[in-house]
Amino acid sequence: MLEIKNLHVKAEGKEILKGIDLTVNTGEVHAIMGPNGSGKSTLARALSGHPEYEVTAGTVTFDGKDLLDMDPDERAREGVFMAFQYPVEIAGVNNAYFLKAALNAKRKHLGLSELDAMEFMALVKGKSKVLEMDQSFLSRGVNEGFSGGEKKRNEIFQMALLEPRLAILDETDSGLDIDALKLVAAGVNAMRSPDRSFVVVTHYQRLLNYIVPDVVHVLSNGRIVKSGGKELALELEARGYGWIEAA
Amino acid sequence: MTQLIEKAPPFGTVLEKRPPVGPRWFEDLRGRAAARFAQLGVPTVRDEEWRFTNVSPIAAAEFALAGPISGAADRLAELAYADASVRLVIVNGRFDGTLSRTKLLPAGARAGSLAAALTEHADVVQRYFGQVADFSQRAFAALNTALVQDGAFLHIADGTIVEEPIHIVYVTGADGSRVMAHPRALVVAGAGSQVRIVESYIGATSDAYFTNAVSEIFVGENASVDHYKVQQESFDAFHVGSVHVHTARSASFASHSFSLGGRLVRNDAFAILDGEGGDCTLNGLYLSDRDRLVDNHTTIDHAKAHCGSHEVYKGILGGTSRAVFNGKIIVRQDAQKTDAKQTNRALLLTDGATINTKPQLEIFADDVKCTHGAAIGQLDDDAIFYLRTRGLNYAESRDMLIHAFAGEILNRVRIEPLRDALEAELFEQLARDLAEVDARNSTASQAPR
Numbered sequence: 001m002l003e004i005k006n007l008h009v010k011a012e013g014k015e016i017l018k019g020i021d022l023t024v025n026t027g028e029v030h031a032i033m034g035p036n037g038s039g040k041s042t043l044a045r046a047l048s049g050h051p052e053y054e055v056t057a058g059t060v061t062f063d064g065k066d067l068l069d070m071d072p073d074e075r076a077r078e079g080v081f082m083a084f085q086y087p088v089e090i091a092g093v094n095n096a097y098f099l100k101a102a103l104n105a106k107r108k109h110l111g112l113s114e115l116d117a118m119e120f121m122a123l124v125k126g127k128s129k130v131l132e133m134d135q136s137f138l139s140r141g142v143n144e145g146f147s148g149g150e151k152k153r154n155e156i157f158q159m160a161l162l163e164p165r166l167a168i169l170d171e172t173d174s175g176l177d178i179d180a181l182k183l184v185a186a187g188v189n190a191m192r193s194p195d196r197s198f199v200v201v202t203h204y205q206r207l208l209n210y211i212v213p214d215v216v217h218v219l220s221n222g223r224i225v226k227s228g229g230k231e232l233a234l235e236l237e238a239r240g241y242g243w244i245e246a247a
Numbered sequence: 248m249t250q251l252i253e254k255a256p257p258f259g260t261v262l263e264k265r266p267p268v269g270p271r272w273f274e275d276l277r278g279r280a281a282a283r284f285a286q287l288g289v290p291t292v293r294d295e296e297w298r299f300t301n302v303s304p305i306a307a308a309e310f311a312l313a314g315p316i317s318g319a320a321d322r323l324a325e326l327a328y329a330d331a332s333v334r335l336v337i338v339n340g341r342f343d344g345t346l347s348r349t350k351l352l353p354a355g356a357r358a359g360s361l362a363a364a365l366t367e368h369a370d371v372v373q374r375y376f377g378q379v380a381d382f383s384q385r386a387f388a389a390l391n392t393a394l395v396q397d398g399a400f401l402h403i404a405d406g407t408i409v410e411e412p413i414h415i416v417y418v419t420g421a422d423g424s425r426v427m428a429h430p431r432a433l434v435v436a437g438a439g440s441q442v443r444i445v446e447s448y449i450g451a452t453s454d455a456y457f458t459n460a461v462s463e464i465f466v467g468e469n470a471s472v473d474h475y476k477v478q479q480e481s482f483d484a485f486h487v488g489s490v491h492v493h494t495a496r497s498a499s500f501a502s503h504s505f506s507l508g509g510r511l512v513r514n515d516a517f518a519i520l521d522g523e524g525g526d527c528t529l530n531g532l533y534l535s536d537r538d539r540l541v542d543n544h545t546t547i548d549h550a551k552a553h554c555g556s557h558e559v560y561k562g563i564l565g566g567t568s569r570a571v572f573n574g575k576i577i578v579r580q581d582a583q584k585t586d587a588k589q590t591n592r593a594l595l596l597t598d599g600a601t602i603n604t605k606p607q608l609e610i611f612a613d614d615v616k617c618t619h620g621a622a623i624g625q626l627d628d629d630a631i632f633y634l635r636t637r638g639l640n641y642a643e644s645r646d647m648l649i650h651a652f653a654g655e656i657l658n659r660v661r662i663e664p665l666r667d668a669l670e671a672e673l674f675e676q677l678a679r680d681l682a683e684v685d686a687r688n689s690t691a692s693q694a695p696r
Contacts, residue, residue, distance in 0.1 A: 048636050051628075076638035088633045092651030101647070102637035109638070141651070142633075158637065 001026040001197050002067075002166055007058035009039075009046045015056070016042040018222035024166070027194040031208055031233060032201045034219035035241040040201045041085060043219070044170040047199075048082035049075055062166065076102075077109040079165030083155035083172050090142040095154075098142055099124070103161055127160045131187045149180035156187035167191070168199045173207040185210030205237035218244050257289045257306035258390060268396050269365040272373060280382050280392035287386040299571045299603045300513055300542045305485050310457045312394070313339035313426035319418045320346060322451055327668035328477070331414030331445065333358060338418045338451070340428035341397045355407030356442075357400070361433055364400035371402050375435050379519065380463050380491040387487045387513075391429040391461040398431030401444065405437035405467070412443040412662050419448070420456035420481065427457035438467040438495075444474050445665060448488065448508075450481030455510070460488040466498040468522065473661055474502040477669065480509040482537070489515035496522030496551075503660060505669055506533035506541050507676060513542045520547065520554040520582075527556040532656035534673060535600070536565035536680045546575040549582040549615075558589040561656050563649065564600035565680035575607040578615050585615040593623045594652050596684055642681070649677065 002024040009017035016039045024030050034040050046053045047060065049072035060067040067075060090098075103123075104114040115123065124138065131153045143151050152172055159167050169188070173181055188198065188211050200211055208216075208230065216232040217224045218241070225244055226232065236244070262281050267274055289306045290297040319338045323329070323346060335358055336346035342360030349358050357368060364372050382389035399415045419428045436442055448458055458480060466472045480486045486509040494500050506512055518527045527547055535541040547556045562570045574589045593602045606619040626648050634644035653673060660666035 050632060071635070071640070072632060073635040073638055073640045073644075076636050082636050084633070084636075088627075088629045090627075090630045090633065090648070090651065092654055093630075093634075093647050098634070098637070098647065101643065102634075102639055105638040105640075105643070162637065 001063055002199070003059075003061040005059045007046070007060060008056045009042055010054045010056050011042060011052060016222050017046065020058070020222075020224060022217065022224065024197045024199060026197055028214045029192065029198040029200060029211065031213035031216045032199060032219055033203065033205070033216060033233065033236060036203070038219040039222045040203070040219050041170055044082060044168050044199070044201050047080070047168055048072060073105075076162075077106050081159050081162055081164035081167045083152070083159060083167065083169045085171040085174060087143050087151040087155055089144050089146070091144045093142050095140055095142055096120075096124070096138040099158065099161055102158075106162060123161065128157060130160070130190050131157050131183055133157050148175040149177065152176060152180065152184055153187070156184050160187060160191060165195065166197050166199070168201070170201050171203060172200070173202055173204060181207065182210060205233045208233045220244055256285060258284070261312055262393055265394055266396070268362060270369070273365060273376070276377050277393050277395070280389045283382055284386055284389035284393055287384075287389060290386055296544065296573075299569070300511070300540060302485075302487070302511070302513070304511065305457055305487075308425055308455065308457070310425050310427035313419065313421055313428045313456070315339065315341065316421050316451055318422075319343065319451055322418055322449055323416065326416070326447070326449070327672055328414075328445070328447070328665045330664040332411050334414045334416060335359065335399045336416050336418065337397070337399055337430050339421070339426065340395070340419075340430045342399065351411065353407065353409055355404040356409050357402045358413060359400055361398035361400040361431055362396065364433070368400065368402060371435055372400070372433065375463065375465055376433055378463070379465065379493040379517075380461050380489070385489070387459050388461055388489055391431060391459050394429040395431045396429075398433070401432070401434040401442075403436045403440040403442050406439045407437065408440065409442040412445055412665070414445045414447065416447045416449065417458065417460065418451050419458045420451035420454060420484065422452045422454060425455055427459065429459045429461075431460070432462035434462065434464040434472070436464070436466050436470045436472050439469050440467060441471045442473070443662060444472065445477065445662065446475065447477040447479065448486060449479050450484050450508070453481050453483065455483040455485070456481070457485040458488065460486070462488075462490045464490065464492045464500070466492065466494045466500045468495040469497040470495070471499040472501075474500070475660065475662070475665060476502065476504040476514070477665075478504070478506040478508060478512060478514065479672070480512070482508060482539070483510050484508070485510060486512045488513070489517065492516070492518040492527070494518065494520050494522060494525040494527060497524040498522060499526045501528035502530070503656065504529075504531040504533075504543070506531070506543070507672055509539065509541070511540045513544070516545045518547050518556070519550055520556065521550045523551045523553045525551070525554040527554070529556070529558045529560075530656050530659055531560040532653055532673075533562045533570065534565075534676055535562060535568035535570045536676070538567050540569045540571070542571035544571075544573045544575075546577065547587065549576070549578045549585045549587065552581060552583045552585070554582065555586040556588070558591075559656065560591040561652060562593040562602060563596065563653065563677065564593060564602060565596040565677075565684065567597070567599035569600070570602040572602065572604040573607065574619065575609070576617060576619070578610045578612050578617065580611040582612045583614040585612060585617070587615070587617045589619040591621050592652075594649070595623065595625050596680060642685075645681070
């Protein structure tokens with residue numbers, strides 16, 4: 001589903017990704033781990049089309065299409081979803097209004113009919129149960145006054161609503177206590193399917209106890225230096241990142 | 248030999264030739280106002296209150312007093328908000344009985360021509376007219392008082408609750424000539440009464456004209472007045488409008504000012520909280536674009552204790568336009584336990600737009616709470632990016648943020664059809680400004696957004 005070849009990405013004039021090769025097949029969950037500064041979030045943001053990240057070389061194909069050639073909103077409508085590490089607060093933009101607009105933008109793109117208010121609310125009700133989202137959040141501004149945990153749950157909730165083909169989770173576990181972590185993981189696991197792929201960027205192994213990956217990659221200094229099965233994550237937890245960088 | 252040509256005093260002929268309108272006391276007042284205007288003259292940019300707003304083009308244009316016109320009915324038919332069951336229409340400063348509708352006024356409410364009220368409600372008019380619109384330092388208020396011929400009169404008797412909003416529409420202008428009008432409103436809300444009033448200002452022509460409006464609103468003890476000013480003058484028109492408010496004990500007053508039109512606009516809102524426990528809200532939303540100028544000045548005078556005031560003014564600027572916001576809060580010595588809050592925010596859509604903003608706090612009491620804040624900026628790029636990653640394109644994301652910005656003020660409009668009409672008009676005008684921004688961005692060959 002996702003093929004990244006020799007991807008080089010620059011941010012603030014500095015080259016962060018120095019040739020990433022990564023293939024994610026449909027239905028797989030890939031974990032990207034690595035020490036701080038290794039380029040994990042850069043990879044996630046470059047895939048989402050963030051304007052401050054400049055691709056200087058390489059290609060990214062999504063379902064056979066050139067992802068890098070698409071605007072961020074096009075990528076979203078094509079089925080790429082990014083759960084942000086630091087979701088932005090947008091006061092005054094009503095959650096329900098925004099979500100319905102986003103969902104309908106995607107449906108329109110897929111040639112489906114748009115949902116009306118009632119259909120939308122029914123859909124929301126179903127999806128918010130798993131994440132234990134209080135219905136009152138719908139009438140608030142996007143992430144307005146949300147705690148860190150609530151923001152992350154809101155990201156996963158949006159993912160559940162938008163049903164992407166590829167979900168990129170950028171350090172979704174950072175700043176969460178164990179209860180919030182379990183809820184977020186439950187939300188992600190409920191979305192696992194043979195038609196959907198996940199790229200889970202995380203610094204800590206703990207999340208991967210709950211969202212069990214098929215493949216684990218370790219990023220170091222802008223390159224993937226090691227790939228393996230889920231045991232690799234446990235090995236990193238036991239031994240730290242130092243031994244990888246030494247290799 | 249050089250000859251010094253004495254510049255004719257502004258509006259000199261018009262003031263000299265003004266026809267008498269009412270009883271002796273009224274004419275005396277007008278005479279004093281005329282004399283005062285002659286002393287003050289038209290403000291210049293050397294006046295602190297007019298530092299960023301050059302109104303010399305108004306005097307230079309030599310507007311003549313407007314006479315009656317036909318065609319006002321057509322303009323009324325175009326009004327986006329036309330729902331009010333009670334409507335007073337003032338054409339070029341004169342009350343128009345045929346275009347007005349007052350049948351559905353509840354008992355206890357009187358609405359109609361101010362000129363007629365000079366005789367029909369002489370006691371009320373004499374008691375209140377000119378009592379809060381102080382023209383000793385305000386030239387345009389002096390000019391209006393000197394030249395006033397008619398206007399709107401609204402008296403709500405003690406205890407009367409007026410359920411339906413009352414709409415006062417001021418139509419100004421005349422095709423093919425440069426005219427001015429000085430419309431006046433006198434609103435007296437008796438003790439314990441309640442009323443919602445909408446004042447709309449529109450043009451009868453796309454030619455240039457000058458509206459110099461003064462409204463006085465007296466809010467009686469424990470009364471509640473919800474006021475809306477909708478300024479949608481023609482884009483070549485000059486509008487100088489002031490609302491002067493006096494609140495009594497436990498009175499509640501809210502004014503929401505929307506400025507979408509006009510070439511050079513100056514809105515003044517003065518509120519004197521003259522009774523304990525009063526509450527005053529002044530909100531504003533304005534759009535300044537092209538090469539227009541919109542200046543909002545507010546003054547809230549906490550003259551008595553335990554009053555609360557809240558101000559939120561928001562502006563959207565495009566083109567090479569300018570805006571001015573100056574919010575003055577005065578807290579008198581005996582006004583203990585004052586709670587005053589003022590916020591003003593401006594959203595700049597273009598690099599060429601400018602806003603000058605200044606809060607002014609004059610606090611003479613020692614047990615008060617006064618906060619003020621100003622923020623000027625552009626659309627939040629992070630917010631736009633976030634919305635785009637959810638599938639909304641750039642224009643949709645931008646629209647959503649601007650809706651959120653304007654929504655804070657629009658959502659406080661307690662008359663649903665008015666709120667909808669204002670939203671529609673604002674965004675229609677904005678669409679043109681945004682298209683201009685997009686065109687400029689694409690010709691500057693930036694990376695595709």
